[in-house]
Amino acid sequence: NAGVTQTPKFQVLKTGQSMTLQCAQDMNHEYMSWYRQDPGMGLRLIHYSVGAGITDQGEVPNGYNVSRSTTEDFPLRLLSAAPSQTSVYFCASSMAPYNEQFFGPGTRLTVL
Amino acid sequence: AQKITQTQPGMFVQEKEAVTLDCTYDTSDPSYGLFWYKQPSSGEMIFLIYQGSYDQQNATEGRYSLNFQKARKSANLVISASQLGDSAMYFCAMREDGTGNQFYFGTGTSLTVIP
Numbered sequence: 209n210a211g212v213t214q215t216p217k218f219q220v221l222k223t224g225q226s227m228t229l230q231c232a233q234d235m236n237h238e239y240m241s242w243y244r245q246d247p248g249m250g251l252r253l254i255h256y257s258v259g260a261g262i263t264d265q266g267e268v269p270n271g272y273n274v275s276r277s278t279t280e281d282f283p284l285r286l287l288s289a290a291p292s293q294t295s296v297y298f299c300a301s302s303m304a305p306y307n308e309q310f311f312g313p314g315t316r317l318t319v320l
Numbered sequence: 321a322q323k324i325t326q327t328q329p330g331m332f333v334q335e336k337e338a339v340t341l342d343c344t345y346d347t348s349d350p351s352y353g354l355f356w357y358k359q360p361s362s363g364e365m366i367f368l369i370y371q372g373s374y375d376q377q378n379a380t381e382g383r384y385s386l387n388f389q390k391a392r393k394s395a396n397l398v399i400s401a402s403q404l405g406d407s408a409m410y411f412c413a414m415r416e417d418g419t420g421n422q423f424y425f426g427t428g429t430s431l432t433v434i435p
Contacts, residue, residue: 311365
């Protein structure tokens with residue numbers, strides 16, 4: 209039981225490049241979400257999903273795309289990276305929205 | 321307006337003493353949930369405690385308790401008998417049921433336990 213896994217742990221991109229942050233969970237959780245954490249701002253919700261095939265926008269969705277084709281996986285795509293997207297990204301999952309969320313270890317992304 | 325406000329950027333507490341970390345929230349949704357998470361310097365997020373808006377009693381989990389004052393919209397975390405390992409960032413969070421289960425986090429409080 210690996211919990212929530214994220215890859216990569218670290219990534220450096222150049223402005224305009226695209227990439228996908230991977231997130232997977234093996235707990236059969238329906239609810240998954242992506243957050244970014246910036247200094248002094250806490251965590252902000254980017255996108256979330258309440259089940260396979262269902263996604264919705266959070267507080268700061270611009271510049272990011274998600275899809276949920278399986279219960280286990282919830283990748284986050286940056287279509288054209290910008291320096292403002294430099295942050296630590298956390299993926300989380302829970303059995304339901306009102307349950308505790310289990311967080312992945314995070315991905316530290318730097319956009320030059 | 322901020323959904324979650326944590327007004328204490330940094331707190332110090334003597335080992336073995338109790339400490340209260342403040343959290344106020346703003347919502348018009350009658351159904352919501354409040355969470356506290358701990359983030360040690362290693363970076364992972366650790367769930368501590370949960371309180372539902374309809375729960376009649378304050379939540380407790382071991383040395384953690386949540387002082388829920390609904391009318392004042394506050395959800396303070398109380399840590400009893402502080403330990404050195406409690407030194408970390410602490411985040412208060414809220415889920416609003418009526419807005420599609422959006423989650424909001426506060427900016428956090430850095431707690432340092434002094435031996």
